[in-house]
Amino acid sequence: MCIRDSYGTIRLTQPTRTFLRDYFANRRLPLSLKAAVKTTLAIQRETQKLFTWLTVTNKGADKVNAAALDLNGVTVAMLKQGYRGDPKVKAGNIYLKRGLQVRLTRNLDKDRGFVNGALGTVHVVLARHTCVVKLSNGALVLLHPVSADGVGHLFLPCVYGYATTIRRAQGATLQLGCLYFDHCYPPERGYGYAGVSRFVSQAGVYHFGRIRRTDWLPVGGPGEPEEQEQCVGDDDDAEEFAQGDE
Numbered sequence: 001m002c003i004r005d006s007y008g009t010i011r012l013t014q015p016t017r018t019f020l021r022d023y024f025a026n027r028r029l030p031l032s033l034k035a036a037v038k039t040t041l042a043i044q045r046e047t048q049k050l051f052t053w054l055t056v057t058n059k060g061a062d063k064v065n066a067a068a069l070d071l072n073g074v075t076v077a078m079l080k081q082g083y084r085g086d087p088k089v090k091a092g093n094i095y096l097k098r099g100l101q102v103r104l105t106r107n108l109d110k111d112r113g114f115v116n117g118a119l120g121t122v123h124v125v126l127a128r129h130t131c132v133v134k135l136s137n138g139a140l141v142l143l144h145p146v147s148a149d150g151v152g153h154l155f156l157p158c159v160y161g162y163a164t165t166i167r168r169a170q171g172a173t174l175q176l177g178c179l180y181f182d183h184c185y186p187p188e189r190g191y192g193y194a195g196v197s198r199f200v201s202q203a204g205v206y207h208f209g210r211i212r213r214t215d216w217l218p219v220g221g222p223g224e225p226e227e228q229e230q231c232v233g234d235d236d237d238a239e240e241f242a243q244g245d246e
Contacts, residue, residue, distance in 0.1 A: 011193045012218045020211050027206040029178060036208050037067040037162070040178060050101060050119050050136050052177040053163035053208075054195050058090070060182030064163035072100060083129040083145065084155040089168075091159035096131045098122050103161030104133075104141075106148060113139045117172055119161050129156065136175075166195045174198045178206040181215040192216035 015023075029036035037053075044051040053064045069079075078095045085091025086105040094102070104118040113135050120135040122143075130144045145154035163180075179195045192215050199205040 010196075010216065010218065011190070014213055014218055015192075015216050017211060017213055020213070020216065023202065024205075024207040024211070027203075028211075029206055029208045033063060033208070034067045034071070036178070037064060038071055040206070041068065041071060043176065047176065049175045050121070050161075052119065052161065052169070052174050053180055054166045054169055054174075054177055054198065055163055055180045056166060056183035056188075056191060058165060060180055061163040061165055063182075064180065065160040068101070068162035069095075069160065072097070074100070081128070084153065085159050086155055086157050087151055088149065089159050091156075094156050094158060094160070096122055096125045096128070098125060101161040102133060102143070102158045103164060104143075104158050106146065106157035108146065108157060109141065112141050113137060114141045117168070129154075133158075166191055166198075169198050170194065172198050173200060174204070175200060176204045176206075178208050180208045181212065182209075189217045190219040193219060 029039055040051045040053070053061070055061045055064065074095055074097060078097075079093045082093035082095035085094040089105050091105070100122045102120060102122065104114055104120070105116055106114075107116050108114045118135055120133040120141070122131050123134040123140060124132040126132065130142070133141050133143045135141060143156060143158060146157050147154050148157070166179075177199060179192075181191065183191075196205055
């Protein structure tokens with residue numbers, strides 16, 4: 001039984017470790033975070049589909065985005081030369097380069113698809129602060145500085161889009177991506193269910209790090225006895241799939 005066929009079950013019941021290992025099977029990303037991100041960039045190039053990491057914390061998403069930028073040849077010096085990103089999501093500076101993945105953060109043109117949460121890649125760079133973005137649905141939109149919410153300066157209404165939090169991805173429908181439970185104990189309920197339910201198929205969702213039942217606490221209160229304490233031995237394959245920051 002796949003998770004998509006048993007949403008009602010995992011929403012209310014903690015899945016077994018065997019179930020989770022079987023579900024992710026060969027879609028578990030090994031070694032360091034940078035090596036895992038490199039693997040997912042290769043998957044994206046091969047499939048020509050955007051690949052999105054879903055994390056629990058903003059810090060985790062920032063690490064994935066930083067690794068992806070480094071692998072795409074974007075240096076710290078380049079970022080310093082970039083243009084301000086959306087302060088609402090603490091985007092930092094955005095350096096525009098063809099092929100980089102971005103996530104739009106404002107609803108500026110719903111008819112064309114320029115909406116908060118839309119994913120795309122930089123298609124053509126027109127200036128330091130202006131480019132054409134090709135969205136995941138194939139539409140082209142113009143990304144340029146705007147002013148909103150009383151912010152005293154112009155900014156680009158976007159953030160790098162290789163990773164975002166599970167909370168921010170609520171309502172999104174994703175083709176390809178990875179779950180990265182980067183939080184510490186105690187985990188919040190429902191994150192496993194919320195994360196995996198963003199994907200349209202089992203084949204499209206990968207996993208980074210140890211398989212831990214504690215990441216899959218059901219949405220409601222405890223029913224059957226639950227595993228709630230993280231431990232080093234959560235996953236029998238922990239050494240092979242140990243995460244790191246190399």
